[in-house]
Amino acid sequence: MTKTILFLGSTGGVALSALRRALNANHTCIALVRTPSKLTALFPSPPPANLHIIQGNAHDVPALTKALVSPSNPSQLVDTIVSSIGGAFNFSNFSIDDPHVCERGIEALVAALKQTRESGATGRPNIVVVSTTGITKTGIRDVPLLMVPLYHLLLKQPHKDKEALERRVAESGDRFTIVRPSLLTDGGENAAGVRVGVEDVVKGEVESKAVGYTISREDTGKWIFEEVVQGEEGRWDGKAVTVSY
Template identity: 35%
Template sequence: MTSTSGQFIAFFGATGGCTNACLVHTLNAGLHATALARTPSKLTNMLLTQGISQATIDAQLTIIKGDIADITAIKSVLFSSKDKDSSAAIALQIISGIGGTPQMQWSLRKPVTIDNPEVCTTATKNIMQALQEIYAEHPSAVQHKPSITAISTTGLSDVCEDVPFGFRLLYSIVLADPHKDKGEMERLIMKNMAEPNESTRLFRGATIVRPSLLTGDQDVLKGKGWQKLRAGQDDKPAVGYTVNKADVGQWIFEQIVKSGGESHFGQKVTLTS
């Protein structure tokens, strides 16, 4: 990754499986990061159990206590006031894996919903608002806009079918609410990136990662390895049933964080086992 001293990666949803795994690899690589967490101790414990030392956490990670509704906290994740006059003041990249908790409900049409049906949409709007405020308050930051990688899902393409036939009923009915939220998240990001005036674009580049149905947890020691994943794009998706969360997180680190991600800007990448 091309970076200068002090630059960092901003993580949202860092206690979630894919994003947490990506954060573990980021810290193991010696890179600096910031993360938003409602319960910082939970995030710290998740990292410790995967072999990240407390010394590494103290030296390389800044955890901001708050939630995705807190614009001030989001700005603290994205912008370092101590480096406000340098290119290192603003995050180099944003990794967003925000998601809700599935909940059962008495409904034949939508038996599964999530605790916050608009959590991805709200998170994306608030990240964008936070960036707008940062650019207004610190005009020099406009010259160093971060890229964004947002973790979405298969089943949203309007270009080509990316879900196996056996899963289509599950996706269209059971997972309708979370998929609607993910779809709006994608729309907001891509709409902004399509702005004809570059000055109104909030990100340097954007990548949507669409994994198949996620399995496993964030533990990088249990992953099968990112190189075993099949990757496709919106017009030629990689179609499969499931994919391990830890492997998705490692793929994002290797292909986005580590390299800078420029080769994937503008893409909607499908990932599956």
């Protein structure tokens, strides 16, 4: 069964990887982007017929309300939201250009969902957000010991933003899946596959553990598409899933 999927942060990285696969599987895909030409340049001309591009900022509530409904039925919310928005890392201060980019994004998304429902749209989309390893509150380490200083000292500010993202999406009242990749790389698919660790966010319990150094953005998007978008409905609801090599 095809779905209607909203992609945020789709001009590169994880969301772009998932978007390409969703388009190839004939899902209806909506991409909210600030500069549409950056996205269309990544596809043959003309772009796929099942790709609907809306110009706007993922922090802008009015733009999000337009993107949250099915192109063929404005009274119906999208089935899935895949968000991998983030900022550019600044090595001079070990922070990102917008220290609250993820927090502001999820706040805007939750507000837009509320407004869209108040306008009469129905549906309960699964919100899939890309977070990071190293911020679990269970006390069980999910990063290699050698990388603990990097995660907890050098990446302290970006991780605060991811913590706010996770907290707000878990409190939203909507379906959600948190994906926590290891340190992201620009490589392609890994023939050896992806290892998965699962945390039940509601219960605060670790169901399985996966500790690794890196994973590519390509494979992270592939996992999101195959497991959350195409996979068993509801399997990853309320879970924080570590993906790593």
